Amino acid sequence: MKRVVITGAGTINALGPDVPSTLEAMREGRCGIGRLEIRDLDRLAVQIGAQVKGYDEAAHFSRQQLALCDRFTQFALIAARQAMAQSGLVVEGELETRMGVVLGTSGGGLTTTDDNYRAVYEEGKTRVHPFVVPRLMNNAATAHVSMEFGLQGPSFTVSTACASSNHAMGQAFHMVRSGMAPAMLTGGSEAMLCFGGIKAWEGLRVMSREACRPFSATRDGMVQGEGAAVFVFEEYEQARARGAEILAEVAGFAMTSDADDIVVPSADGAARAMTGAMADARMAVEEVGYINAHGTGTAANDRTECAAISATFGAAADRLMISSTKAMHGHLIGGTGAVELLACLMALREGVIAPTIGYEAPDPDCALDVVPNVAREAKVTAVLSNAFAFGGLNAVLALRAA
């Protein structure tokens, strides 16, 4: 089996339009959540989100591209461009035909769907734009990224709700590790901060109207975000031979299904995923210094996730730092694991643990070191990144420092 390393990273999210600005915001514990600027906000009970603001799509794309690209595709392309540029990969020869793209998304082109349902149902129009289907399809982002860089290898989209991008990156990891592809572009993208995208979540009554406060006794729900993060996963010998900067090693991955409840999380399913990722990476529990938690800020997730971590790590849980960066960048649903992997890279490369901001009061059910409110300097050599989706589908990545 081949070793897999990360040689490029890119992002756009509520914290910033690239990786440096995002990591700076995470170091400072800045909150990207604010009042939404969207149509029909007055008809929503939830009026906050981590929205990408000050975004000028025309600065990144031509008129022709914009006609074909929903916001979630635009975000994926922007992140992919940054990742490819950092990696220094030149797409030619074998790389051209064997490198592919695996991205995660949950809602796909939901804004396109929302806009066009509005046109035909509310406004009574009988025509829609001819490109509605290629804009809204869940694989649009993957396809456009593959086209932009001429990547002709295995490419597809993964959709497992809040675990989509972790599942996607797990697939890319397996493909490079097995030798199927010498490198992959992978990560996830989401843009569902539109009226329908928020109204649907409102219905479940798990959303906060004020703030995302993971692990805090005062938490009262999740807050949605939007954006993308994309990475270059590359076979280690190739990366080393071409002198690429290695950001981290992807050491292991595991996925499990709770097979229990469509929305209520299970500690056992989460624990098995964490244990599996460490076993896959041949990583002892003592080696892990940081976990980027799923940490949605709902009563059920945070309690269950902490129970799963305690069960998995035993006494080692006391020396472990865990944080949820969702309080800063919001819950990007299908793109969230990708943006959260940036916090893992910061921990491994810079020795800075991103904080759990919004933390107000300890919850005895979440009695772990959640790095409250302020980032912390700490040397860690191995980390986990958790994603636990509705449907009980869990995906955990294990990374080591380069």
Added chain:
Amino acid sequence: MSETVRDRVIAILAEQAVLEPSDVEPQHSLADLGIDSLGLVESIFAIEEAFDISVPFNANAPQESGFDVSSVDAIVAAVERLIAEQKG
């Protein structure tokens, strides 16, 4: 009027619990009726639709939502209060 509200709330809970309305007692809790968290969220939606009211309920902090769901009686009283507030 209040009899009607009670009957309709009980009908909604009974349908969710797959019981006959006559099997639903005022003192029953949701657990007694076998209604779980998803069933509760669906019942509240049905109540909002039936009475054209907005029910303040956050599943993360049920006790702080100001909508008492501790028993059938409590739910009926809460719905009557919301109707008075919002439609009165």
